[in-house]
């Protein structure tokens with residue numbers, strides 16, 4: 001199978017790609033930086049998804065899935081967020097997803113089991129202070145995913161994973177001391193933060209045929225924080 005992973009140098013992306021390659025799939029991987037290791041089944045393309053177009057001849061004729069990982073976390077009181085901060089969040093989370101899906105659509109529609117996986121935040125469905133920029137941008141992503149799930153059915157499934165704090169490069173500044181880590185773990189009913197390995201497994205499931213009956217969903221992977229009051 002062929003998969004496009006935009007943001008494949010992320011913690012989740014790397015774990016996912018290693019697993020897909022082990023199963024003899026081919027990964028088309030986009031990010032602004034160079035991948036740390038090369039592999040014959042990993043076709044890397046260094047580009048900024050917001051500033052450039054994915055070249056037509058980069059993607060294969062048939063794509064069986066795509067995952068869009070780029071995003072940002074800009075948590076500030078509403079009054080401290082400029083219109084530009086909202087625009088930035090919208091660009092990297094939403095416009096980047098749109099551009100990637102538009103580039104991949106034709107190839108995805110040639111597959112027997114095509115699946116798109118996008119990323120959101122638990123703060124879309126559960127109101128959280130200081131999340132107005134990211135929650136609005138990810139709300140747009142969830143709306144996009146649901147609309148496209150309808151428009152692309154039955155050819156291509158589209159789902160979103162809504163994360164709470166997960167141990168990746170992006171979340172470093174919230175987790176860079178023992179006390180911060182402890183405090184973040186305590187906030188979650190499951191008393192732990194997100195593990196990128198678990199997220200990768202969930203992405204793989206949504207890409208696979210085992211998820212052939214699942215589309216238009218936003219699936220929370222959030223240690224219970226978005227649903228439970230304990």
Ligand SMILES: NC(=O)c1ccc[n+]([C@@H]2O[C@H](COP(=O)([O-])OP(=O)(O)OC[C@H]3O[C@@H](n4cnc5c(N)ncnc54)[C@H](OP(=O)(O)O)[C@@H]3O)[C@@H](O)[C@H]2O)c1
Pocket residue numbers: 006007008009010011012013030031032033034047048049050068069070071072073092119120121122162163164165166167168169170171
């Ligand atoms: N981690 C969390 O706690 C958390 C919580 C809630 C939601 N989420 C969401 O989950 C998703 C994955 O998060 P993450 O923590 O794994 O993210 P991350 O560590 O920041 O990884 C993002 C990936 O996207 C690439 N990227 C960023 N901007 C790009 C651009 N303009 N063009 C091409 N590639 C670009 C990055 O590589 P380069 O820098 O090399 O380009 C990197 O590979 C995001 O959408 C995030 O909003 C995460």
